[in-house]
Amino acid sequence: MHEDIAERLAWVAVDWGSSQLRAWGLDERGEVLARGGSDKGMLALTQVEYEPALLEAIGEWLPPSGHVPVWICGMAGARQGWCEAAYLPLPARLDQLARGAVAPAVGDPRLNVCLLPGLCQYADGAQRSFDVMRGEETQLAGLVAREPGFSGLACLPGTHAKWVWLEAGTVVRFATCLTGELYGLLAGQSVLRHSVADAALDEPGCREAFTDAVREAASAPGRFSQQLFGLRAADLLDDSLPHGQARRARLGARLSGLTIGLELSALTDELPSDAAVTLIGNATLCDRYALALSALGRSSRHLDGETAVLAGIELAGLELAATGMGPAHPTGETP
Amino acid sequence: MHEDIAERLAWVAVDWGSSQLRAWGLDERGEVLARGGSDKGMLALTQVEYEPALLEAIGEWLPPSGHVPVWICGMAGARQGWCEAAYLPLPARLDQLARGAVAPAVGDPRLNVCLLPGLCQYADGAQRSFDVMRGEETQLAGLVAREPGFSGLACLPGTHAKWVWLEAGTVVRFATCLTGELYGLLAGQSVLRHSVADAALDEPGCREAFTDAVREAASAPGRFSQQLFGLRAADLLDDSLPHGQARRARLGARLSGLTIGLELSALTDELPSDAAVTLIGNATLCDRYALALSALGRSSRHLDGETAVLAGIELAGLELAATGMGPAHPTGETP
Numbered sequence: 001m002h003e004d005i006a007e008r009l010a011w012v013a014v015d016w017g018s019s020q021l022r023a024w025g026l027d028e029r030g031e032v033l034a035r036g037g038s039d040k041g042m043l044a045l046t047q048v049e050y051e052p053a054l055l056e057a058i059g060e061w062l063p064p065s066g067h068v069p070v071w072i073c074g075m076a077g078a079r080q081g082w083c084e085a086a087y088l089p090l091p092a093r094l095d096q097l098a099r100g101a102v103a104p105a106v107g108d109p110r111l112n113v114c115l116l117p118g119l120c121q122y123a124d125g126a127q128r129s130f131d132v133m134r135g136e137e138t139q140l141a142g143l144v145a146r147e148p149g150f151s152g153l154a155c156l157p158g159t160h161a162k163w164v165w166l167e168a169g170t171v172v173r174f175a176t177c178l179t180g181e182l183y184g185l186l187a188g189q190s191v192l193r194h195s196v197a198d199a200a201l202d203e204p205g206c207r208e209a210f211t212d213a214v215r216e217a218a219s220a221p222g223r224f225s226q227q228l229f230g231l232r233a234a235d236l237l238d239d240s241l242p243h244g245q246a247r248r249a250r251l252g253a254r255l256s257g258l259t260i261g262l263e264l265s266a267l268t269d270e271l272p273s274d275a276a277v278t279l280i281g282n283a284t285l286c287d288r289y290a291l292a293l294s295a296l297g298r299s300s301r302h303l304d305g306e307t308a309v310l311a312g313i314e315l316a317g318l319e320l321a322a323t324g325m326g327p328a329h330p331t332g333e334t335p
Numbered sequence: 336m337h338e339d340i341a342e343r344l345a346w347v348a349v350d351w352g353s354s355q356l357r358a359w360g361l362d363e364r365g366e367v368l369a370r371g372g373s374d375k376g377m378l379a380l381t382q383v384e385y386e387p388a389l390l391e392a393i394g395e396w397l398p399p400s401g402h403v404p405v406w407i408c409g410m411a412g413a414r415q416g417w418c419e420a421a422y423l424p425l426p427a428r429l430d431q432l433a434r435g436a437v438a439p440a441v442g443d444p445r446l447n448v449c450l451l452p453g454l455c456q457y458a459d460g461a462q463r464s465f466d467v468m469r470g471e472e473t474q475l476a477g478l479v480a481r482e483p484g485f486s487g488l489a490c491l492p493g494t495h496a497k498w499v500w501l502e503a504g505t506v507v508r509f510a511t512c513l514t515g516e517l518y519g520l521l522a523g524q525s526v527l528r529h530s531v532a533d534a535a536l537d538e539p540g541c542r543e544a545f546t547d548a549v550r551e552a553a554s555a556p557g558r559f560s561q562q563l564f565g566l567r568a569a570d571l572l573d574d575s576l577p578h579g580q581a582r583r584a585r586l587g588a589r590l591s592g593l594t595i596g597l598e599l600s601a602l603t604d605e606l607p608s609d610a611a612v613t614l615i616g617n618a619t620l621c622d623r624y625a626l627a628l629s630a631l632g633r634s635s636r637h638l639d640g641e642t643a644v645l646a647g648i649e650l651a652g653l654e655l656a657a658t659g660m661g662p663a664h665p666t667g668e669t670p
Contacts (some may be wrong), residue, residue, distance in 0.1 A: 120572055129561065130568035160564055162524070176568070177560035178525065185520040190513065191495070221557035222600030225512035226464065229495055233465035233511070237455055263555030 005033045006063040013313040014024045014054070016076035017135060018042050021053065024306075025061040030314055034061050039139060042075035050082035053107055054113070062110045068111045068177075072315040074135035077115035087120035088133060092171045094141040098316040098323075110254070117318055119171060131176050135309075139280050142311030143303060144169045153271065154278040156305075157285045159184070177263040187230065187255060195235035198257070199249035201288065204254035205242070210288075213257025214264065218296055221265040222265040227258050260292045271298045281305040339396040340368045341476045348648040349389070350556035353377050354389065355668025359641075360396040365649055369396050381486060389448070392478035397445045405448045406648040409470035412437070415506055422455035422467060428484075429476040433651040433658075443471035451651055456509060461551040466511050470644075471497045474615050477646030478503045478638060487604065490615040491640075492620045494519070498602060519564065522590060530570035532664035534584035534591070536623065540577070541588035541609045545623075546630040549599065553631055556600040562593050595627045618641040 012019060019041035025034040040053040054070070062068055077085035083104035088097070100117030118134030136156045144150050149169045156162040159180035165173040187196050198270040201207045217224055230249050234241065241247045264271075271277060276299040279286040283302065290300045345363040349356060354376035360369040377387040389405070397403055412420035418439035435452030453469030471491045479485050484504045491497040494515035501506040522531050536542045547640070552559055566586050569576065576582045599606075606612060611634040614621040618637065625635045 024531065038383065081595065083374045088454050121568075122572060123569075129565045130572045132568050132571055153378065175561045176564040178563040179560055181525050182560065182563070183519075185524060186517075189520060189524065190516055218557070220601065221559065222553075222597065222603075224556065225594075225598045226510045226601065228513040229511040230466065230515070233456075233467050234458075236466045236467055237457060260559075263560045264559065266561060268557075 008033055009061055009063065012058055012061070012068060012070040013310055014058075014070060014072040014074075014076075015135060015138070015309050016042065016072050016074040016081075017045075018075050021057060021074075021076075022306075023054075023057045024310060025058065025308070026314075028234065030310070032265045032310070036061075042078060042081050045082075047082060047092040050104070051077060051111070054111070055108060058323040063064060064110075064111060068110060069317065070111055071317055072113065073138035073309065073313060078134055078321055081115075083115055085115040087118045087134075088137075090119065090121050090128075090171055090173065092094060092119050092137070094137065094144040094166075094169055094171060094323070095315060095319060096311075097137060097312075098319040100205045101316065101320070102210025114320075116313070117172070121174060128173055129175070131174055133162055133174065133176065136164070136280075138163060138312035139305060139308035140166070140171065140312065141289070141315050142298060142308035142313075143278060143280065144190075145311040145315040146303075150226060152275055155279055155289060155300075157281045158281060161263060163207045175267075179263045181261050183256060185258070187252065190228075192228065192231050192255065194249075195232050195248060196252035196255050197245060197248035199252040201253060201291065203249045203253075204246065205250050207291070208241060208258040209250050209253040213254040214261035214292045214295045218265045218268055221262050224258065224262050228246065228255075230269050231258075232257055233267045256288070257292070260289065264292060264296060268296060271296070275296070275299075276301045279304060280308050340396045340429075341370055344396050344398065344403060346652060347393055347396070347403060347405040348645055349393075349405060349409075350470060350473070350644050351377065351407050351409040351416075353410050354379075356392060356409075357391045359645060360387075361645070361649075365645070367645070371396075375607055375631065377413060377416050380417075380421060382410040382417060385411060385439070386443065386446070390443060392444065402443060403445060405446055406451065406585065406652055407448065408473035410548075412452060413469055418450055418451075420450040421450040421455045422469075423472075425456050425463075425508065426452060427454050427472070427499075427504075427505065429472065429479040429504055429647075430650055430654060432472060432476055432647075433654040436651065436655070447624060450656075451648070453504060454509070462618070462633075463508055464510070466509055466620040468497055468509065468511065471499070471615075472506070473647035473651070474640060474643035475506065475647065476650050477497060477502070477638055477643035477648075478613060478615065479666045480646040481638075482648040487610055487613060489615060490624060490635075491615045492624045494615060496598060510602075512617075514598045515592050516588075519592045519596070522587065525563075526588065527563065527566050530567050530583060530599060531587035531590050532580060532583035534587040534589060536626065538584050538588075539562075539581065540585050542626070544585050544588040545592040546626065547588040549596035549627045549630045552593045552596025552602045556597050559593065559597050563590075566590055591623070597625065599627060605632060606631070606634070610634075611636045613638060615643050621667070 008027045008184045009196045014023045022037040036057040077083045085102045088100045102116045121131040121187045123130045151167050155162045161177045163175045199206045280303045284303045343362045357372040371392040401627045411417045423435045436449045454472045456466040458465045489499045496512045498510045507538045530598045534541045559596050584655045615638045630634045
């Protein structure tokens with residue numbers, strides 16, 4: 001089995017985030033031969049632990065000899081990660097990410113590692129605020145790989161949700177919302193933790209509780225802080241709610257709707273009325289965002305996150321192959 | 336010393352919250368003879384532990400014989416506290432709080448304990464949402480004790496900040512904002528924790544960072560979630576910020592301004608332009624709120640929180656003395 005993989009392995013793609021790494025082994029045609037991963041994200045690793053963590057995830061796929069390209073996006077390229085791949089400033093062409101890639105020194109001769117850069121945005125006193133991304137730019141490159149010259153608005157939901165404006169395959173602006181983290185802190189650690197539970201929206205009443213909350217927060221974002229405490233008060237006083245777990249699910253759906261509605265509030269005026277927002281990520285979370293957008297009268301379409309990141313990494317690899325260049329080597333290391 | 340207190344002690348006032356209790360021993364004229372307290376708040380106690388915790392705080396003041404009235408406001412009267420003093424619904428006259436008081440059974444014959452009720456508000460589909468308070472109503476009663484028939488808007492900043500509309504000494508509406516808790520979670524446990532520090536606003540640049548943030552959040556509350564992540568991005572990218580602790584203080588002042596500005600956003604239209612908001616609480620926090628209100632062109636005045644709670648409890652005691660009634664005894668207990 002592993003020998004089969006090793007024989008056909010052409011390259012490896014890795015999405016290495018703060019809390020986990022996900023790796024894919026691919027053949028020459030871009031077919032996924034193997035999947036791996038671990039919870040050894042950037043936050044759990046010191047610099048010298050990256051290569052062992054990588055080998056733990058993909059070592060079994062590697063042929064005994066050879067030099068396999070390993071393309072990595074995400075927090076492994078942060079300053080506090082394996083080796084810094086400095087942010088590219090906007091505007092940033094997504095078919096040119098490889099120009100900001102760096103190659104960390106590795107001990108295992110079978111590895112040819114390349115870290116892709118993130119993007120940064122400087123404040124311009126108007127629409128653009130200081131902002132950064134690492135990892136999402138590679139998923140966006142995947143969108144552009146599939147739809148060259150893409151223009152429009154993309155959203156990548158998550159702990160730190162990204163909204164990205166693209167023009168002709170170039171990122172011209174983006175904004176990050178702390179939505180997922182805010183939800184997690186409120187649901188898990190605030191006074192609301194006794195009143196809410198994570199809810200699938202197909203539980204009775206949860207879908208409506210979610211969309212009502214989206215509309216309330218989007219139309220009156222200034223009441224967000226009151227709406228939050230209102231969840232606790234409703235738990236104490238509202239006789240119209242069900243009891244027990246169903247009550248907590250209903251209030252959890254409402255909390256999720258409030259945080260996503262707050263996120264959408266400032267964007268409502270900018271959401272295209274004539275074109276769909278492109279949601280990139282896992283289906284469950286993108287479905288929830290699609291429902292929230294729909295509650296505000298907007299349409300969306302979905303691009304799977306894994307598909308996007310693989311297409312984005314492949315695009316970076318093609319760029320490098322086309323230019324005949326290897327990645328830059330970080331300052332202070334011998335190529 | 337303690338014998339002096341015991342000779343002159345007329346009554347005891349206790350503000351018993353979620354995380355601490357504060358107690359005052361007073362003479363017949365309402366002069367404070369002694370102060371005590373501990374971190375044995377409601378969250379740290381089971382029902383049978385309240386009387387020992389109370390005796391630990393005030394036992395030394397009690398005369399060997401006698402029957403000292405002990406008036407308690409706050410979470411000790413919650414359902415999960417010592418003994419439930421059920422919420423009074425709105426509209427609630429603040430000079431009649433004693434009518435909702437209950438007396439828990441106590442073992443020590445020197446104690447005559449009375450728990451004051453909180454207030455609750457039912458949603459009316461318009462301005463009023465479900466809401467509850469416990470403890471703040473007694474501080475508001477103190478405002479009314481000092482200014483009988485008070486009408487106006489009062490704010491009690493804190494973990495859960497209360498905004499309260501009073502008409503002729505009666506609470507007609509209130510709204511709770513999760514502001515303090517939100518700030519604590521974001522500053523202490525989110526990705527922002529690396530970028531911010533609690534800041535006194537007299538540190539260089541902090542006052543302006545705070546007031547700018549108040550105005551930004553109040554005028555564009557829908558951007559709150561973006562503004563939060565913007566603190567992290569500014570820490571990474573903004574060369575105009577100082578370094579080290581001064582940088583974190585500046586960003587901490589900004590985070591404080593964003594959370595308070597969000598709270599004020601929905602209230603801006605309701606803030607009286609011709610009258611001052613009455614801020615009740617400790618001076619440091621009330622000063623910060625006064626500055627925030629001032630940044631939005633509104634005026635305020637300050638009533639010290641301890642003064643307010645003592646005046647409120649005294650008012651309740653006077654009411655009971657005037658009616659000649661003792662407090663109600665909770666259901667199921669023998670008076």
